[in-house]
Amino acid sequence: MTKIDTFIFDLGGVLIDWNPEYVFLDAFNGDRKKMQWFFDNICTSDWNENQDAGYPLAQGTLDLIKKFPEHKTYIEKFYGEWENMLGGSIEGTVKILNKLVNSNQYKIVALTNWSNETFPIAQKHFEFLKWFEGIVVSGDEKTRKPFKDIYDITLNRFSIKPENAIFIDDNIRNIEAANNLGINGVHFKTPELLIQQLKTYHIHL
Incomplete structure (x- = not known):
């Protein structure tokens, strides 16, 4: 060998x-089903990985808000409260x-x-x-x-x-x-x- x-x-x-649940479980009042839907459909892992590859956080956030304006408050939380995702x-x-x-x-x-x-x-x-x-x-x-x-x-x-x-x-x-x-x-x-x-x-x- x-x-x-x-x-x-x-x-x-x-x-x-590191886990977004630390922020979003509280944001969705403990409703895991709603939280998971949000991760599966709005702030997806693919979207987050795009920022991991160097795309600006502010631009990534704006792009998503344009697509899903009704979820603006929750989208802004993802990077706005990112530090609280560190467990x-x-x-x-x-x-x-x-x-x-x-x-x-x-x-x-x-x-x-x-x-x-x-x-x-x-x-x-x-x-x-x-x-x-x-x-x-x-x-x-x-x-x-x-x-x-x-x-x-x-x-x-x-x-x-x-x-x-x-x-x-x-x-x-x-x-x-x-x-x-x-x-x-x-x-x-x-x-x-x-x-x-x-x-x-x-x-x-």
């Missing part, structure tokens, strides 16, 4: 608990990251789909973001996972050989894209499972 010398971490859903760190994964960093055996970077306008807010909240050798932010690169470009940027910027790297992400779509490029993708579900998954690469924490 090829020796693993690099870890590439996703951030949201792996190390950082804290996923402590179990932060401990794993800490062990990997302190082992001094690996190059450790992050690759995240994140607006370059909101990422500085996360940097103020989470001290562990300073532990990475570098972080590739989709909003800065004007592309995002699962597109090949952003993986190539990450591999080239940090001189990473795909076969020597483990990429950890909670989105199976992003894992499949990494696997297609020869990167060892690990689909994150829980910190406890991640510890077990890493054992298959002879990494014991």
Whole structure:
């Protein structure tokens, strides 16, 4: 088996608990059905990912209000109250990251789909973001996972050989894209499972 010398971490859903429900469940008075309809039809994941790829938040908000003026108040909440969607760190994964960093055996970077306008807010909240050798932010690169470009940027910027790297992400779509490029993708579900998954690469924490 090829020796693993690099870890590439996703951030949201792996190390950082980010969830629009923290804002919108209250906005919809606890009505999960209405909230889900809003996410499925108005502030969709595709719409949000467009901003993650560098489209201006203000313009993205205006575009959506033009399409759905009757939902203006709720649309404005998405980025207007974005900071309240940050629920804290996923402590179990932060401990794993800490062990990997302190082992001094690996190059450790992050690759995240994140607006370059909101990422500085996360940097103020989470001290562990300073532990990475570098972080590739989709909003800065004007592309995002699962597109090949952003993986190539990450591999080239940090001189990473795909076969020597483990990429950890909670989105199976992003894992499949990494696997297609020869990167060892690990689909994150829980910190406890991640510890077990890493054992298959002879990494014991």
